[in-house]
Amino acid sequence: AQKITQTQPGMFVQEKEAVTLDCTYDTSDQSYGLFWYKQPSSGEMIFLIYQGSYDEQNATEGRYSLNFQKARKSANLVISASQLGDSAMYFCAMREGRTGGFKTIFGAGTRLFVKA
Amino acid sequence: GAGVSQSPRYKVAKRGQDVALRCDPISGHVSLFWYQQALGQGPEFLTYFQNEAQLDKSGLPSDRFFAERPEGSVSTLKIQRTQQEDSAVYLCASSFRRVLEPMNTEAFFGQGTRLTVV
Numbered sequence: 001a002q003k004i005t006q007t008q009p010g011m012f013v014q015e016k017e018a019v020t021l022d023c024t025y026d027t028s029d030q031s032y033g034l035f036w037y038k039q040p041s042s043g044e045m046i047f048l049i050y051q052g053s054y055d056e057q058n059a060t061e062g063r064y065s066l067n068f069q070k071a072r073k074s075a076n077l078v079i080s081a082s083q084l085g086d087s088a089m090y091f092c093a094m095r096e097g098r099t100g101g102f103k104t105i106f107g108a109g110t111r112l113f114v115k116a
Numbered sequence: 117g118a119g120v121s122q123s124p125r126y127k128v129a130k131r132g133q134d135v136a137l138r139c140d141p142i143s144g145h146v147s148l149f150w151y152q153q154a155l156g157q158g159p160e161f162l163t164y165f166q167n168e169a170q171l172d173k174s175g176l177p178s179d180r181f182f183a184e185r186p187e188g189s190v191s192t193l194k195i196q197r198t199q200q201e202d203s204a205v206y207l208c209a210s211s212f213r214r215v216l217e218p219m220n221t222e223a224f225f226g227q228g229t230r231l232t233v234v
Contacts, residue, residue: 004158033220037225042227043205043207043227043228043230044119044120044225044226044227044228045159045207045209045225046225047222047223047224050220050222052220091158091159093158102147102149102161102164102171102172103161103164103172103174103175104149104161104223105161106158106159106160107158108156108157108158109156109157109158
């Protein structure tokens with residue numbers, strides 16, 4: 001079974017508009033962490049934001065916020081005021097506290113296109 | 117530079133050839149990871165080192181894959197008798213913490229090595 005599901009292969013957004021990238025996850029652990037990474041065409045994975053399973057407030061980092069709905073097992077990334085430089089692949093990822101060991105599990109990604 | 121450095125950036129290998137991919141982590145980083153990223157997919161975990169100890173190699177797809185980090189800094193991922201299905205980007209990441217606790221410990225990624233097996 002897929003542990004991380006990103007159902008949007010590609011998304012378009014107008015510059016300066018907000019966009020939501022969807023992510024659902026599957027785990028039986030009570031303790032886990034959720035991450036979003038950006039991968040520009042240069043290839044490196046850039047950490048954007050983190051949400052812990054016990055965190056009661058949604059995480060925010062500048063223009064990035066994470067809409068965490070624990071009961072629905074979703075962790076959507078919201079990018080506000082999109083910029084042309086936001087065009088990239090975005091990956092949702094999870095680390096499981098008890099059973100996951102050292103690995104981070106990634107989804108298949110969503111390619112975001114920001115239009116001028 | 118201060119980031120994770122991987123070399124070569126691109127490698128073309130003939131089927132059956134052995135290859136070695138190098139990762140220079142950020143200085144002082146204890147943890148080092150290797151991931152394989154197939155075209156159009158997210159990265160998949162291969163192996164994890166804490167200093168020179170390989171603590172998890174559960175993601176290595178076959179015994180043709182071998183990784184080492186003999187002095188706890190530079191790491192090499194070796195693939196023997198390469199096959200076409202080995203074509204992918206191989207990403208290395210490092211982190212200053214040992215066991216990634218707290219959970220939000222960030223890992224820093226290199227730009228990867230794109231391996232093409234022909």
